[in-house]
Amino acid sequence: MYRRFSALLVCALFSGYLQADADLAKELTNPVANLISVPIQNNWDNSVGATKDGRRFTMNVQPVIPIDLNEDLNLISRTILPVMNQEDIAPGSGDQTGLGDTVQSLFFSPKKPTAGGIIWGAGPVFLLPTATEPELGTEKWGIGPTGVVLKQAGPWTIGTLANHIWSFTGDSNRDDVNSTFIQPFLAYTTPTAWTFTLQTESTYDWETEQWNVPVHFMVAKLFKVGKRSYQIQAGPRYYAESPDGGAQDWGFRLNWIMLFPK
Numbered sequence: 317m318y319r320r321f322s323a324l325l326v327c328a329l330f331s332g333y334l335q336a337d338a339d340l341a342k343e344l345t346n347p348v349a350n351l352i353s354v355p356i357q358n359n360w361d362n363s364v365g366a367t368k369d370g371r372r373f374t375m376n377v378q379p380v381i382p383i384d385l386n387e388d389l390n391l392i393s394r395t396i397l398p399v400m401n402q403e404d405i406a407p408g409s410g411d412q413t414g415l416g417d418t419v420q421s422l423f424f425s426p427k428k429p430t431a432g433g434i435i436w437g438a439g440p441v442f443l444l445p446t447a448t449e450p451e452l453g454t455e456k457w458g459i460g461p462t463g464v465v466l467k468q469a470g471p472w473t474i475g476t477l478a479n480h481i482w483s484f485t486g487d488s489n490r491d492d493v494n495s496t497f498i499q500p501f502l503a504y505t506t507p508t509a510w511t512f513t514l515q516t517e518s519t520y521d522w523e524t525e526q527w528n529v530p531v532h533f534m535v536a537k538l539f540k541v542g543k544r545s546y547q548i549q550a551g552p553r554y555y556a557e558s559p560d561g562g563a564q565d566w567g568f569r570l571n572w573i574m575l576f577p578k
Contacts, residue, residue: 414448
């Protein structure tokens, strides 16, 4: 009897740990979750540029920090700071290594979903000209609105994140920024904390009237090392549409996420 009770207790505890991991993995599919995380996102692209002879590596450092404003509202800070290396993007351009421009988003988001289960957030987005090489950034300051809306039902998460940025000052010799970003996403999280995600990260440049549409299929697994939780995510992307001088065909993403649950 004692052994049977012990076995049942171990099974219950193990099941509880699995459920907690699955819940945490599902939280990661929500861009405005009340969860501190630091994703380190690595992107590889080949066939970059008009002649398709270039290559680009981009490591995006993307801390997500929720701030309690009151009993009902959070402010979610999402930062994207690119660290880039590229070669032969244009004939005779050589190679460049350094920081790209920073995109800083702030979402005011209710702590609880609506009665219909909708989770949302909205606020401003800023473009900061932090690039260390002219070829790695716009040399423009920008601002605009951003928003996200999603619903989580069972293991599924479906939603869209979007923003629009206009430049308002900067180097007058550089092209203005006037771009729309749309990121629809669909994710499925298993009871063992595997997550499968299909998404696009589409950008439309209103100045050049061109789309950039990479489609991602990502597989992620949440795990623990000691008491700390992490997630590793990887998968290919295919460029369904590319601007002149953009990446073509296939690329790859590897994402490492450090989690700091509240």
